[in-house]
Amino acid sequence: MIQLESITRSFALGKEQINVLNDISLTIHEGEFVAIMGPSGSGKSTLMNIIGCLDKPSSGHYLLNGENVSDYSEKELASVRNRSIGFVFQQFHLLPRLTAVKNVELPMIYAGIAKAERQARAEEALAKMGLRDRMDHLPNALSGGQKQRVAIARAIVNKPKLILADEPTGALDTKTSMSIMEQFQELNREGVTIVVVTHEPEVAEYTNRTIMVRDGRIQSPSVADGR
Amino acid sequence: MSFFENLKMALSSLRAHKMRSILTMLGIVIGVGAVIIVVAIGQGGEAMLKTQITGPGNTIEMFYQPSDEEMRANPNILLQAPFKQEDIRALEQIPEVKRVVASSTQMSAARFQKKSIDVSSTGVNQAYLQLNELKVAKGRNLSTADFLGGRRVGLISSKLQEELFKGNNPVGKIITVANQPIEIVGVLEKPSGLLAFGSMEVYLPFQTWKIIYGSSDFTQVTLQAASAEQLQTAGKKAANLLNKMHNTEKSYQVINMEEMAQGIGQVTKIMTLIIGSIAGISLFVGGIGVMNIMLVSVTERTREIGIRMALGATRGQVLTQFLIESMTLTLIGGIIGIFLGWGASGIVSFFAGWPSLISWQVVVGGVLFSMIIGVIFGILPANKASKLDPIESLRYE
Numbered sequence: 001m002i003q004l005e006s007i008t009r010s011f012a013l014g015k016e017q018i019n020v021l022n023d024i025s026l027t028i029h030e031g032e033f034v035a036i037m038g039p040s041g042s043g044k045s046t047l048m049n050i051i052g053c054l055d056k057p058s059s060g061h062y063l064l065n066g067e068n069v070s071d072y073s074e075k076e077l078a079s080v081r082n083r084s085i086g087f088v089f090q091q092f093h094l095l096p097r098l099t100a101v102k103n104v105e106l107p108m109i110y111a112g113i114a115k116a117e118r119q120a121r122a123e124e125a126l127a128k129m130g131l132r133d134r135m136d137h138l139p140n141a142l143s144g145g146q147k148q149r150v151a152i153a154r155a156i157v158n159k160p161k162l163i164l165a166d167e168p169t170g171a172l173d174t175k176t177s178m179s180i181m182e183q184f185q186e187l188n189r190e191g192v193t194i195v196v197v198t199h200e201p202e203v204a205e206y207t208n209r210t211i212m213v214r215d216g217r218i219q220s221p222s223v224a225d226g227r
Numbered sequence: 228m229s230f231f232e233n234l235k236m237a238l239s240s241l242r243a244h245k246m247r248s249i250l251t252m253l254g255i256v257i258g259v260g261a262v263i264i265v266v267a268i269g270q271g272g273e274a275m276l277k278t279q280i281t282g283p284g285n286t287i288e289m290f291y292q293p294s295d296e297e298m299r300a301n302p303n304i305l306l307q308a309p310f311k312q313e314d315i316r317a318l319e320q321i322p323e324v325k326r327v328v329a330s331s332t333q334m335s336a337a338r339f340q341k342k343s344i345d346v347s348s349t350g351v352n353q354a355y356l357q358l359n360e361l362k363v364a365k366g367r368n369l370s371t372a373d374f375l376g377g378r379r380v381g382l383i384s385s386k387l388q389e390e391l392f393k394g395n396n397p398v399g400k401i402i403t404v405a406n407q408p409i410e411i412v413g414v415l416e417k418p419s420g421l422l423a424f425g426s427m428e429v430y431l432p433f434q435t436w437k438i439i440y441g442s443s444d445f446t447q448v449t450l451q452a453a454s455a456e457q458l459q460t461a462g463k464k465a466a467n468l469l470n471k472m473h474n475t476e477k478s479y480q481v482i483n484m485e486e487m488a489q490g491i492g493q494v495t496k497i498m499t500l501i502i503g504s505i506a507g508i509s510l511f512v513g514g515i516g517v518m519n520i521m522l523v524s525v526t527e528r529t530r531e532i533g534i535r536m537a538l539g540a541t542r543g544q545v546l547t548q549f550l551i552e553s554m555t556l557t558l559i560g561g562i563i564g565i566f567l568g569w570g571a572s573g574i575v576s577f578f579a580g581w582p583s584l585i586s587w588q589v590v591v592g593g594v595l596f597s598m599i600i601g602v603i604f605g606i607l608p609a610n611k612a613s614k615l616d617p618i619e620s621l622r623y624e
Contacts, residue, residue, distance in 0.1 A: 054537060054617050075541050082539020093534045093621065097243050109232055110539040154538070 001162065001193050002028040002051060007060035009046050020046045021057070022216040028195065030161065033188040035204035036197045038213035045166070047213060048197045052085055052164045053077045065161065082110050086155025090167035092147040094139040094154075100126060101135040104154045111158055125153040129183070145176035152183060156192070163187065165196045169203055181206040230551070237552035240524075248556060251520045254513025255560030256567060259597055261506035263568025266589050268575060269499030271582040276491045285455045286328070286358065287462045289448040289469070293478050308444030309479070314469055315352070315445065321468065323461035325453045326354040329445040331436060335405040337383075337429055339391045346387060346427040348404050350436020358451060361430060366398035366413030369432055373412075377434030381409045385417045386425035404429055407439045450481070513560070514604040521553045521608035532612050533620025546613035553605025554598050561597020565590055 009021040020043045028034050038044040049055035050062060053069055056077075062070040069080055081087075086107075094103045104122035113121075126135050129149040139147055148168060155163050165184065169177035185206055188194050196207060204210045212219040241248040291309035298304060308331055318327045330351045337346040353374045355361065361368065361382060373380050381404070388397055397411045409431065418425060437443050450465055452458040462481035469479035525532070532545055540548075572583035 049618050052537070054621075075543070078536065078539050078541040081537060087537050089621065093530070093537075095531055095534060097239060106535070107538045110535075110541075110544065158539075 001030040001032070001065065002026070002195075003061075003063040004050075005061040005063075007047075007050060007057045007062060009043075009050060009055070010058045020216050021050070024060075024216070024218055026211065026218060028193065030193055031188070031191055032209060033185070033194045033207045034196070035207040035210045036195060036213060037199060037201075037204055037210055038219075039199070042213045043216040044197050044213045048164060048166055048195075051195060052087060053080045078110075082107055083158060084160050084162060086152075086158070086160045086163040088148070088151050088155050088163065088165040088168045090170040092139070092144075092151045092171070094147055094150055096139050099136045099138055100131060100142065100150045100153075103139070103150055104157050107154060107158045121157055122153070125157045126150065128156075129153045143176075144172050145180065148172065148176075148180055149183070152180075152187075156187065161191075161193055163192055163194045165194065167198055168196060169198070169200065177203065233548055233551040234555060236548060237555040240528075240552060241556060244524075247520060251516050252556060252560035252563070254516040255510070255557045255597060255600065256513075256564040258506070258510025258513040259561045259564025259593055260567040260571060261509055262503055263565055263585065263589060263593055264572045264575065264583075265503045265506050266499060267568065267572035267583040267585045268579075268581065269495055269502070270584040270586065270589075271572075271576060273492055273495035273499075274584055275582055276495065277488050285325075285452045285458050286449050287452070287458055287481050289450065289462075289465060289479060289481050291479055294476060297475065297478060308442060308446045310445040310448045310469075312443050312445075314472060315448070317468055317472060318448070318450065318465050321461060321464050323452050323457040323464065324450050326357060326451040328352065328354045328358055328449040328451065329433070329447065330355060331433070331440075331442070331444065331446045333405075333440055337387070337391065337402055337404050337427075339397075339400065339402045342391060344387065344390055344427055346383075346404070346429050348429045348431065348436070348439075350431050350433040350440075352433045352445075354451075358449075362416040363413040364416040365396065366411070368413055369430070374432045374434060377432060377438060379407070379409050379435055380412045380432070381435070382413045382415055382430040383411055384415050384426060384428040387427045387429065388414050390427065404431070405439050409435075510600065514557070514600045517553055517556055517601065518604040518607055521549065521556075521605055522611065524552075525549065525608045525612040528612075529615060529620045529623040532615050533617050533623065536615075536617035537621060542613040545615075546609045549609035549612045550602060550605045553608065554601030557597045557601030557604075558594070561593055561600075564597070565593045568593075 004024055004026040007021055007024045008019060010017045010019045012018075024047065036044050036047060046055065050057055053064070053072075057070055060070065061068060064080065065084065067080070069077065072080065087093075095106070098106075101119065101122045104125055105118045108118040108121065123135060126132065129152055131146060131149055131153065134142060134146055134150075139150070142150065163184070168184070169180055172180060181203060184194050184196070194207075196203060198204055289310075293304050310329060315327050315329050318324055328351075330349050332347050332349045334345055335348045336343050337348070351361075351369075353371065356369055363382065364385065369380065369382065372378070383391070383397065383402075388394065391397070391402065392400070397414060400411050401408050402411060403409065409429070415428075415430075431439070450461055452461040466477070466479050466481050470477060473479065535545060569585055572585065575581075576583040
C-alpha cells in the first residue's frame, strides 16, 4: 500500500541544509491501522505530508498502491489526493460557510461527480457517521465531535483506500476522542488503511502498530515491515 | 469542476461579505455607468446633429455661389435673390422632389403703435407650412386661402411678441411691416434645442410678401425628397437643372450631406473618445479596487485554499475559482452600471433637450468589458491564491 524507500526531506535554512527526514524506509500494508508517534520537531508532520502527497521527498521513492508518486507533477498529486487519500485534521478544517453536506460534497466536486450523485453520497456518508439530522447545519452549529465526524465523512466520501489523520483527537475531550477512535477502528475493519499521527499513547493504543519517529528517523523496533 | 459550480461558489463567497462586495462593486458600477452615459449622450448628440443637417423630413438646402466671372459681370449679384419663380416650378417637376420649400427674407421695420423694431421678414410658399417648420403657439397658422388670396396676414416669433407687445396677446392686432399693414393671426412657439436663439421674425404668405417688397424671387430654397435615399439624387438633379436654366457652370449647388454627416460623425466620435477615456479612468480605478479586495480575500481565505488543495483541487482549479469570483463581482457591477448609465443618460437628455442613444452594441460591449476587467484585475490575486503552499495554508491561522 505505502512503500517509502530511503526518503529524505531537507529544507534550506539560509545556507544550511536541514534534513527533517533522514533516509526513512517504511512499508504499510493494505488494511493496517498505524500510529505515527514522536515528539514535536521529530519530523512526523513532514512524513505525514509526504505520505499524503502534499509534499514531495527531496530524494528517495514513494510508491502508493504501486504508483511511484514521487515522480508525479503537482496536478497529478492533486488527483491522487482526491481519489486515493482522505484527510482528517486536528482543527477539522471544515469550510465555515458551507453546511455539513456541502462540506462533504467538496472532494466529489473536484472529482467531477454530478450534483445528484454527490448529494446522495454525501448524505450516505453523513448518515454512516450518525449525523443524519445534522446535514444542513453549518460547522458553527456543531460540537467538536460532530465536526470531526463531518470531516471523517468528507474523508471517506470518495472511497479512498487510505485515511490520514493528523492529531484527530487533539481538539476533543477524552470521551469524544474515544468514540472518534472507535469510528476509525470500524472503518479499518471495513478494509480502509488508516494512518494516525499523534503524540497521545492512548490514541496509539487503538492501532495495530506504532511507528516512532525521532530526529527524522524511524526508531521503533518493529520498524520496517509490520506483521 | 463546471462553470456553474464555480459561479455558485463565487456568489456564495460574495454574499458572505455583502458590504465589502457592494462597496467594491460600486467602483465598477460608477465606472461602467460613466462610460455608458458618455457614449449614450455622444451617440445621441451625433444622431441629433445629423438630423439637424439633413433636416427632419429628408430635406436638403440649395445655395447659390456665383463664380468669379459672374461676380465681375454683376458686382451686386450676391445681394439679389438667386431663385426665380420659374426655377421653383421647374424644380417641382423633378420626379424625386416631393416638395420645393421656398422663402425670401428681407430686413424691415415692424411697427405697432409708436414702437418700431427691425425684424427679418420672410415670405414663405405654401410648402413651407407642410414641412411643418412653423409651429404656432397662439392663434392660427397661415391657411391655403391666405396663400392663394395674398391676404395681408402674418405670424410673428415669440421674441417679437415680447418686444412689441410686452407679452400681451397680439392675435388680431395690426402691425406695419415695411409700412404695409399686416394682421397678426398667430404667434410661433419658442424655439427649443441647443442651437436655437430667439430672434425677431415675421412670416408672411409669399403672395403678400411679393406685393410688399415688389420682388418675386426667392432667397432660400429647400428640397424635400420622397425618401432619404432619393435625397442626393434629387439634390444633384436640381442643381444641374438650375445651372442649365441660368447658364452657369456650377453656381447652384446643394450641400453634400454625406460628407457633412461623416465630418460630424468624426468630430463627435473623437469627443466621445476623449470624454469616454476620462470615464474609463474611473473604471480602471474601480478595477484596482477589485484587485485590492480580492488580494485581501485570498489572504483571509488562505486556510480555505489549503483545505481545497488537500481535498484534491489543482492549482488551476483554485486559479479559476478566484478568477470567476472577481469576474462575477465586476460583471454584476457592470450590469448595474449599465442600468444606472441608462437611467442617468435618460435624465441628462431630458434636461438637456438632447437625445441619448443606448445601442445593443454598447450594452453587450459593457457586459463583456466589465467581465474582462474582472479577469484582468483578478489575475494577480487568483495567481497568488493558486501559488500558495497547501501545507503552509493548512497551518494558517
